[in-house]
Amino acid sequence: MSAATTRRALALLSAWPALLGCGRAAPPPASRGEAIEPAAQPAAAQPAAAARQVSRVERDGLSIEFALRALQADAEAPGGGPAAAEAFADAVAEFTLRDAATGAPVRGLSPLGWMSRREAAGSAGMSGGASGGQGLDAAPDEAGCRAKIKSFKAGLLSVRPEVDMNASLLWTLDRDSTLSVINPQVALGRTKLRSVVSLAGPGVSFALHPDRERLYVTLRGGRGLAVVDTQRGLVKANVPVGAEPTAVAVAPDGRAVWVGNDGDGTVSVVDARSTDVLKTLRVGPGHHEIVFTGGGREAWITSQRGETVAVVDGATLEPLGEVAVGEGAVSIAASDEAGVVYVANAARAEVVILDAARRAEAGRIRLKPGLGAVRFDPRGRFAFALNPAADEVSLLDAATGAVAYTLSGFAAPDAVTFTDAFAYVRNRGAARISLIDRAGLGGPAAPPVVHVAAGQDAPAAARPEPPGPAALASPIVPMPEGNGAVIASPADKALYFYVEGMMAPIGTFSNYGREPRAVLVEDRSLKEVRPGVYATTVRLGAEGLHDVELLLDRPRAAVCLEATVAPARCSGDAGDARKDGCGGGPAPGVALEPLFEPDLRLEAGAPATLRFRATAKEATPALAAEEMEIMIVRFPVGYRFNGVPRSEGDGIFSVAFTPRAPGEYRFLAAVPRRGLPLGALPFVPLQVFPRSAGAADGGAR
Numbered sequence: 001m002s003a004a005t006t007r008r009a010l011a012l013l014s015a016w017p018a019l020l021g022c023g024r025a026a027p028p029p030a031s032r033g034e035a036i037e038p039a040a041q042p043a044a045a046q047p048a049a050a051a052r053q054v055s056r057v058e059r060d061g062l063s064i065e066f067a068l069r070a071l072q073a074d075a076e077a078p079g080g081g082p083a084a085a086e087a088f089a090d091a092v093a094e095f096t097l098r099d100a101a102t103g104a105p106v107r108g109l110s111p112l113g114w115m116s117r118r119e120a121a122g123s124a125g126m127s128g129g130a131s132g133g134q135g136l137d138a139a140p141d142e143a144g145c146r147a148k149i150k151s152f153k154a155g156l157l158s159v160r161p162e163v164d165m166n167a168s169l170l171w172t173l174d175r176d177s178t179l180s181v182i183n184p185q186v187a188l189g190r191t192k193l194r195s196v197v198s199l200a201g202p203g204v205s206f207a208l209h210p211d212r213e214r215l216y217v218t219l220r221g222g223r224g225l226a227v228v229d230t231q232r233g234l235v236k237a238n239v240p241v242g243a244e245p246t247a248v249a250v251a252p253d254g255r256a257v258w259v260g261n262d263g264d265g266t267v268s269v270v271d272a273r274s275t276d277v278l279k280t281l282r283v284g285p286g287h288h289e290i291v292f293t294g295g296g297r298e299a300w301i302t303s304q305r306g307e308t309v310a311v312v313d314g315a316t317l318e319p320l321g322e323v324a325v326g327e328g329a330v331s332i333a334a335s336d337e338a339g340v341v342y343v344a345n346a347a348r349a350e351v352v353i354l355d356a357a358r359r360a361e362a363g364r365i366r367l368k369p370g371l372g373a374v375r376f377d378p379r380g381r382f383a384f385a386l387n388p389a390a391d392e393v394s395l396l397d398a399a400t401g402a403v404a405y406t407l408s409g410f411a412a413p414d415a416v417t418f419t420d421a422f423a424y425v426r427n428r429g430a431a432r433i434s435l436i437d438r439a440g441l442g443g444p445a446a447p448p449v450v451h452v453a454a455g456q457d458a459p460a461a462a463r464p465e466p467p468g469p470a471a472l473a474s475p476i477v478p479m480p481e482g483n484g485a486v487i488a489s490p491a492d493k494a495l496y497f498y499v500e501g502m503m504a505p506i507g508t509f510s511n512y513g514r515e516p517r518a519v520l521v522e523d524r525s526l527k528e529v530r531p532g533v534y535a536t537t538v539r540l541g542a543e544g545l546h547d548v549e550l551l552l553d554r555p556r557a558a559v560c561l562e563a564t565v566a567p568a569r570c571s572g573d574a575g576d577a578r579k580d581g582c583g584g585g586p587a588p589g590v591a592l593e594p595l596f597e598p599d600l601r602l603e604a605g606a607p608a609t610l611r612f613r614a615t616a617k618e619a620t621p622a623l624a625a626e627e628m629e630i631m632i633v634r635f636p637v638g639y640r641f642n643g644v645p646r647s648e649g650d651g652i653f654s655v656a657f658t659p660r661a662p663g664e665y666r667f668l669a670a671v672p673r674r675g676l677p678l679g680a681l682p683f684v685p686l687q688v689f690p691r692s693a694g695a696a697d698g699g700a701r
Helices: 003-014 016-021 043-051 142-154
Strands: 053-059 062-070 090-099 112-117 168-174 178-187 190-198 203-208 214-219 225-229 234-239 245-250 256-261 266-271 277-282 290-293 298-301 308-313 319-324 329-335 340-345 350-355 360-366 374-376 382-387 392-397 402-407 413-418 422-427 432-437 449-453 476-478 484-489 494-499 507-510 516-523 527-530 533-539 544-552 557-565 590-594 608-616 629-635 640-643 646-649 652-657 663-670 684-689
Touching: 053 557, 062 544, 062 557, 090 112, 112 142, 142 544, 142 557, 168 203, 178 507, 190 234, 190 629, 203 245, 203 516, 214 245, 214 256, 245 290, 256 298, 290 329, 319 360, 329 374, 340 374, 340 382, 374 413, 382 413, 382 422, 392 413, 413 476, 422 476, 422 484, 476 516, 484 516, 494 516, 608 663, 629 652, 640 652
Parallel strands: none
Antiparallel strands: 053 062, 062 090, 090 533, 112 544, 168 178, 168 516, 178 190, 203 214, 214 225, 225 234, 245 256, 256 266, 266 277, 290 298, 298 308, 308 319, 329 340, 340 350, 350 360, 374 382, 382 392, 392 402, 413 422, 422 432, 432 449, 476 484, 484 494, 494 507, 527 533, 544 557, 590 608, 608 652, 629 640, 629 663, 646 652, 663 684
16 A cells, blocks of 8 residues: 555544544635524523523524434423433434525535534633633634634544534444444544443344434344334333344334244234334245335335245235245345346245336346345346355346346355445455445446455354344445445454545444444434424533534535533433433333442352342332343443342342453343333443452352
């Protein structure tokens, strides 16, 4: 690699936040306008004003408002009224843009936003200072506003915003019954583990809802479908579905979640918001794959040990018919552009072409034995058929119904995803990804393939998968900008960030000892949620007065507003049961009270008994031990205990376990029958120390 290329790679690595959502050119000059003013509030509205402070400015014919409010809409301040956005908590950041003359909403923008804490006067760049306006630097002028935005867009380590409204989060589906949530912003070369979501069982696949607020995870071991609140990082519900749920797909309109149940030949259709099971469809035996056509008008479902593909009306959930494809369907892909559905039949070594309008077979394409996944590229003309056994990728042209190109040189290709320019193929048998250039597809020559090293060990070097289907979600995910991807490496227990044009990944992100089987990106940049209203969820930093920097693309303008972050009512770890009110507080309906001291000394290798009180808050039957489920895990990775507590009477329960190694542990309780799955109740932190010399075995605590 040349010196210039090396410098470019280093620059891209340091500019990771810009690549995640700040990919436009250098900021334009700020235009002149009115000074920033806090919105006037009537006297009767003061409690609400404290919870939703508004900053307003007029610039270039636009009225621009910024409001910051607590994430929990029903949260109350200690003295009554809505709670303010507090330090170190999640909040909703919201910009409202209107035409200053007519009041009409300004739509279709792609704004960038940041928040930076106002420095104490004379601090020379140090964080700190009083909250509010006492003893603080003045608000930045136009030149200062432009300079701050320019530095934030450059991704400089020396100048970091307190809040970045243009970021993305990485969610990994881990082997150890967890989801890892990683904020990949550069921070002195380290990544940030934002949270770990404990699941009731190992995840098989996952799908993100279009509104980015919910993540749906299919679980092994009869645990059903986990519904995860992405903003709070908690499991909201475990929905009972059929036996052995695997594939999960969210309908394009976001109203329903379709779950393939491989153990009983059914598909469960779940209401995306209420989590009620709307209908259970009997479709056929074996593993199921699900795709949609017509923007969700129809669902197409394969059954690996069945002979047909089932077609279901996406609105009424009524069967529309079946199309014969033969036993052995392992994958399905649809193209609305071409009006076809392709079914990969591994048993017959062929791809069956189905006419979507007629719901009938339109042809078959013979390929080599060992066929795996099939996927259409974003343009909908070419389907990529992967063959791990033959180390080949066949490109099928929907315009001709035939093989357009056969590419070799792969190592057990088993997954493919797409950016604007390339198809990314994972090689299960080698520590590399393969990029297929899509620019020349349709021409006489086969597209060029570039192999890029990604990691130390091949994915196949990871521990063998448990019985059942492997992870169905993708181990490669494109970044929102469309010019790079993140690759999950279960063998290396890491994620690799690749930007197109580089000869190797430019970033490595630890998964903190967990094996990431799949990865997806939650884009947390500003989105238009209502006409002229652009919002996102952010995690706030320290309390005090903050400058709010906004960069607009139309008209080209840089604007600075302001917001105040209230002091935190508690300083604890979000979701800690010892700190009521932190992280959303305990889940309603059940109170969990540890009956051991906060500084309880547990020792590695020594049996321990933990007692706690769990009571129903409302007029409901008392909790029984068999209703509860206890999980004790070493954080962030390691030992895991699952079991049912023992009742000691009067609402007191106990659980005995033996920690294997020193470290931080977390005690989690669940009451699934009462709508409180693992992750819904706050955890209790535990600390395990090395075994004392001469310590005796036994001894309950």
